[in-house]
Amino acid sequence: MASRRFDVQTLGTGAALPARGRYPTSQLLNIHDSLFLVDCGEGTQERLREAGINFLRIGHIFISHLHGDHYLGLQGLISSMHLMGRVQPLHVFGPPKLKEIVDLQLRASGTYLRYPLHLWPVEPTNGAVIHEDTKVTVTALRLKHRIPCTGFVFRESLALRGLRRDRSAVIPHFKRQAVKQGEDLVLPDGTVHSNASLTTAPPPVRSYAYCSDTAFEPELVPYIAGVDLLYHEATFTEMLATRAKETLHSTAAQAARIASMAGVGELLLGHFSSRYKHVNELLAEARAIFPATRASEEGQVYPIPERTGVENL
Ligand SMILES: [Zn+2]
Structure with missing residues (x-):
């Protein structure tokens, strides 16, 4: 990643x-x-x-x-x-x-x-x-x-949106990127999984x-x-x-x-x-x-951490 x-x-x-x-x-x-x-x-x-x-x-x-x-x-x-x-x-x-x-x-x-x-x-x-x-x-x-x-x-x-670990088995590998981008998943047999059911908010x-x-x-x-x-x-x-x-x-x-x-x-x-x-x-x-x-110091690095509670796969 x-x-x-x-x-x-x-x-x-x-x-x-x-x-x-x-x-x-x-x-x-x-x-x-x-x-x-x-x-x-x-x-x-x-x-x-x-x-x-x-x-x-x-x-x-x-x-x-x-x-x-x-x-x-x-x-x-x-x-x-x-x-x-x-x-x-x-x-x-x-x-x-x-x-x-x-x-x-x-x-x-x-x-x-x-x-x-x-x-x-x-x-x-x-x-x-x-x-x-x-x-x-x-x-x-x-x-x-x-x-x-x-x-x-x-x-x-x-x-990108995070893939829910408990639902990742449903998503074919080649569809993962599209789902992360917010698309619903349509499987070859016509089954539709809404994006909200597969992902977590970024x-x-x-x-x-x-x-x-x-x-x-x-x-x-x-x-x-x-x-x-x-x-x-x-x-x-x-x-x-x-x-x-x-x-x-x-x-x-x-x-x-x-x-x-x-x-x-x-x-x-x-x-x-x-x-x-x-x-x-x-x-x-x-x-x-x-x-x-804080008072800035010479050469010091101040990271802004990502506030994430989700697991991104
Ligand atoms: Zn000046």
């Missing part, structure tokens, strides 16, 4: 300025064994190397906005993929100006990529579908930041929302409602609420309020200002409002 993994790995949890032991924003998503990169701050290549990830397996990259700590690692990664002999296409989704920036650097260095590079312009429109394939649908979020900034929601595709679809960078923005709530895992930036604590407002970032408490309003399963904080040596303070502030909160 194909893998049903749904993992989020935080490769960098820092904000704009370097902090010891923290790196600029980048995340790697493994959804059913397809790899998606979300943001690509400086040094993302090294972080991927440390995590033992083969760059060539990454098929899609999503860039939220054009502040350097979210995309300055992209050109290096594109170039390394070229040097490594990549041939399969790479799809990069980001602000319209990103294409200009990437093309200029390729031209200036006289690089002719060996693989097709597709740069797709993305506008921050809540709920707009950016990408869809057999494993996942990615929609946009309109984040509230100093420059246009897009968040992303990743929703896995619905799994596990619920899992989803992940990425919100960085943004000020407190309740308009996001309907678009991230009920996601299993929400990553929300928490650059400051409430002590610096004014600074958060000025720079259009969020406090940990604001991130927790959004998580609570949206009724998400779990909240993951990140994009920590370099002024915080330890993140305990940010974590405590958020947990007081939304207990199911």
